[in-house]
Amino acid sequence: MSERLAIGVDIGGTKVAAGLVDESGRIVQRARRDTPHRSTKPHVVEDVIVDVVEELVGLASSPPVAVGIGAAGFVSSDRATVVFAPHLSWRHEPLRDALTQRVDLPVFVDNDANAACWAEHRFGAAQGESHVVMVTLGTGIGGAVLVDGQIQRGRFGIAGEFGHMQVVPDGHRCECGNRGCWEQYASGNAxxxxxxxxxVAGSPLGADLAALVDGDPLRLTGPMITEAAQAGDPTAAELLAEIxxxxxxxxxxxxNAFDPGAFVIGGGVSAAGPMLLSPARxxxxxxxxxxxxRPEARIAHATLGNEAGLVGAADLAREGSDA
Known part of the structure; x- marks a missing residue:
């Protein structure tokens, strides 16, 4: 009996990460590309996806059974169309049909946070927990809800978009078009x-951070700030604590809305570990x-890290191909 590999592709704001995933959630081969700029035509992103899928098919020890796409955006309930992707150019993009014409495998599209939540439920920090809320902190904030062991996509497929809850009326402008969204205060961008x-202000509090980038603020990145905090920079640590x-x-x-047994925190920003999660708790x-x-939900760090999205996308696709 073959090992029933599936391909998972996680499309983020900055990178496209893909992998061949076995039935135990183990990634046996990997591929990675840069995400095309948000102004790029949709077919260019599709070209990148097809490229990594073809690379992984060539590396597979047995033919993959399906391809799962985890997309950072609103995905329709039939798992076919990316309705809106704030960090990409997709607007009502029929991604599943477009890829099916170019990839000779069943294709399933899902929200990237749904995929990550599924992976943590099946193989990671939320194993054995029937009610889970996943929050992914990256360029923005993604989210997912699992109830009684099933991902809840909502009537129109847009459940779990917690990053766009308004938390500060008339606050910072968000890429979604509104103001004061949660992701403007608790994400990597924030x-x-x-x-x-x-x-930019020349604050002495930011002197050490400025020195890291020779005074050029545009060179500052989230991982750089996290590393500075872990190395003892008090300002960087304060910024993480605020997030x-x-x-x-x-x-x-x-x-209050979902009463989960566990919150699982993933995404690139979660690499800060206790420096982020202790103030969060x-x-x-x-x-x-x-x-x-009342019973208090535990707040757990995702154990699959940045690979949760592609692992979950692959496993959901494998499950979908069995239906």
Whole structure:
């Protein structure tokens, strides 16, 4: 009996990560490309996807059974169309049909956070938990809900877009078109924006960060800020704690809506570990309604890291091909 490999492709704001995934959730081969610029025509992104799929098919020890795409955006409930992707040029893009014409395998499209949540439920931090809320912190904030062991996509496929909850009326403008979205305060973009503002202002608090980039704020990145914090830079640590505080506040609101047994925090920003999650847990407890009189959901760091999206996309596609 063959090992029933599936291909997972995770399309983020900056990179396209793909892998051949076996039935235990193990990635046996990997491929990676840069994500085309958001102004690029949709077919260029499709070209990149086809390129990595063909590379992985060539590396497979047995023919893959399906391809799963985890897309950073709103995906229709039939898992065929990317309705809206804030960080890409897709608007009502029939991605599944476009790829099916070019890839000789069943194709399933899902929101990248749905895919990551499924992976953590099946193979990672949420194994054994029936009610899970996943929050992915990257360029923006993605989210997913699992109830009774099933991903909840909503009537129109857009459930779990927590990053675009309004938390500050008339706050920072968001790429989705609204103001004050949660991801403007608790994401990688928010972390970088605040750090750059200190450098631009010439604040002594940002002197060490400025020195890292020779005074050029545009060179500051999220991983750079996290590394500075872990190396002892108090300003970088303070910036991460602020992001964590906003994260915990939002999680307390989500607890009221979904009452999960666990929150799983993933995405690139979560690499900060306790420097992010400790203030998040403190803020969560401060803002949780009925605190002291209700069970408290655990807040866990995703164990599959940045690979959760592609692992989950592959496993969901394998499951879909069995239906």
């Amino acid at each position: 972390l970088v924006r605040e750090a750059r503002s200190l450098v 964590g505080t906003w994260l915990g506040t939002g999680l307390a609101n989500l607890a 403190d803020s969560f407890r401060r803002h949780l309604s009925g605190r002291g009189y």
